[in-house]
Amino acid sequence: MAKTILITGCSSGIGYDAAHGLTKAGWKVFATCRSEEDCARLRSEGLTSFQLDLSDPASIEAGFNEALARGRGRLDAVYNNAAFACPGAVEDLPPGALREIFETNLFGLHDLTTRAIKVMRAQGANGEGRILQCSSVLGIVGIRWRGAYVATKFALEGLTDVLRREMRDTGIRIVTINPGPIPTKIRVNSIPHFERWIDWKNSARREQYESALLKRLYDGSGKPDAFQLPPSAVTAAILKALEAPNPRSHYYVTGATHLSALIRRLPLRLQDWILSRA
DSSP states (O other): OOOEEEESOOSSHHHHHHHHHHHHTTOEEEEEESSHHHHHHHHHTTOEEEEOOTTOHHHHHHHHHHHHHHTTTOOOEEEEOOOOOOOBOGGGOOHHHHHHHHIIIIIIHHHHHHHHHHHHHTSSTTOOEEEEEEOOGGGTSOOTTBHHHHHHHHHHHHHHHHHHHHGGGSSEEEEEEEOOSOOOSHHHHHHHHHHHHOOGGGSTTHHHIIIIIHHHHHHOOSSOOTTOOOHHHHHHHHHHHHHOSSOOSEEEOSHHHHHHHHHTTSOHHHHHHHHTTO
16 A cells, blocks of 8 residues: 555645645655645646645544545544744734734644654554654744744744654654745735734834735735755655655755844844845
């Protein structure tokens, strides 16, 4: 039987490419999405797809149980990819916006992770399986206007680092994937969250919103991403993390993630100077 992997957030972008790429590589992929409409589209493309919404505990339970049923009780890997952004200045983020984004980007992800660990512990003499967490270049450094997303990814990095160290005495390997600039729908998908939560017209930074963020958010204008790679570059890193006998703790996908790791080592004042211009 082919090895099984559950992937979240497969409607587009990184998750979509990973679902197709891993299927071609011989994995039995459970490609999950929030909406049934997206799942139906993926099924029409030959994928095994069903709903799993990380913001809904009941959906997490149902989707996870569906994966176990289809995998005959076995689950070899999980790739936690689903996440969204809520752009805006930190001083303009209401608590509700942070609660909402953490519910999906961290709490729901953690729920799915702990469910998978319980199953993987029963596989093999010392447990067996791999859990891949999709962080970001923004899990390495923080950049203006992205505070809510950065907060979730920094939290994910810390939680995953501790989990990886705790699981060293088992056969379950924990890996962090750090994509950089990858062409996805995350910017477009962030617009409803921005419009719901950010009162930019009454912000002290209204002029900055109008001159910078709004243009980038609504028409995609701004500095081009010099280090941009296609989603297939992330899929290649995922395959390495899944198939390496001893996977690395982190897989940096683009030049931007490698550069950000170097910036992270600089004195804080120099970091601030560099990143405030990003």
